[in-house]
Amino acid sequence: MGIISDLFKAIKGGANEVGEAIVDTQAIRIYEQDIREAEDAIRKAKGSLTRLKSSEIALARKVRVIEDDIADYEQKAVSALDAANEALAIEIAERISSLEEELAPLNEELASLKRDVLGINKTIKNREKTIAKNKRELDKVKTVDLVQKTTKSISNNLAATNSTTNSVKRSLDRIKAKQQRHTDEMAAGEWLEEENSADDLDKKIKAAGLGGQSAGSSDVLARLKAKSKAK
């Protein structure tokens, strides 16, 4: 079970008033210290691992040189036998035997080093996984701590401003009125834009000589004269 379960128990146990610590800050510090120490131990282990690995590489190189020498001498011994030089072949065989004696403990040492390197590597990886998990758990605890500190500030602020249901409703009304004003202003802006574009269109029609011409003073005078004659 992780931190969530512990927090659940703490909340269920009644530690749920604002500002009441669900999270023990001392426990956080101990947890952080544990993580720091584990990280330090891993750093040291990685240092040892590097030294072991470099010993393994150097030893493997030494083994390879001896193995190459043995292979080379074997080839030469076969050649000596082919040339019926038994004495030389025996001498070479003795050298091979001596090299094999030298090689055996080195191979054992190399196998043991490889096991150590693998083992330390595995331990480091496992510890790193554990540390990563602990860090995630610690972050959950810290988040709860942060939420508590923040809500405590909010509560203090609320107490200072005497926030009530009515004040929430008044604020919402103010926001709605502001939004309405904004919507109205937008609508007014759009109306004005449409009006301007309609004026522009009328001007264009007139300039093109289309549509009804307005009556000029000469037209009015002609109309009045016609009226006068008719009397």
Place this chain on the structure above:
Amino acid sequence: MSLDLNELCLQLNQFESSEGNTFNAQVNDDLIEVTCSNAEDFPIYVSSSEEQILAISHLFTEDNIKADEIDNLNDLLLKLSPAIPLSAFGKEGKLYFIYGAMPLGTLFSNIAHELEVQADNTVEALETLQELMV
């Protein structure tokens, strides 16, 4: 590493969103108290740990809710949570709040966007839940 509250405060006060909203932010102790022009009466409190930035807006206290509606409210908040973008509901003591969390390295433009959305969500949540209030 933690968030530079003064720097964030400065950036917020100079910012205007594509919606035309602006922020009014000030640092109080370890928090930024910030209001967005779309919800001036409902401040958002921004704080940070070494890992994340937390933005909390107060909604109401249990005392603001009709006594026989508390269970209904809790049920409603759990059901509403997935539908509200970038925010979730929380409760600490008797205080109900809406909050958003961001990783510490979040770009300023994304922080500003999240705060703007949270301010919107706060107003929307309060409008919706008003009928359960005393």
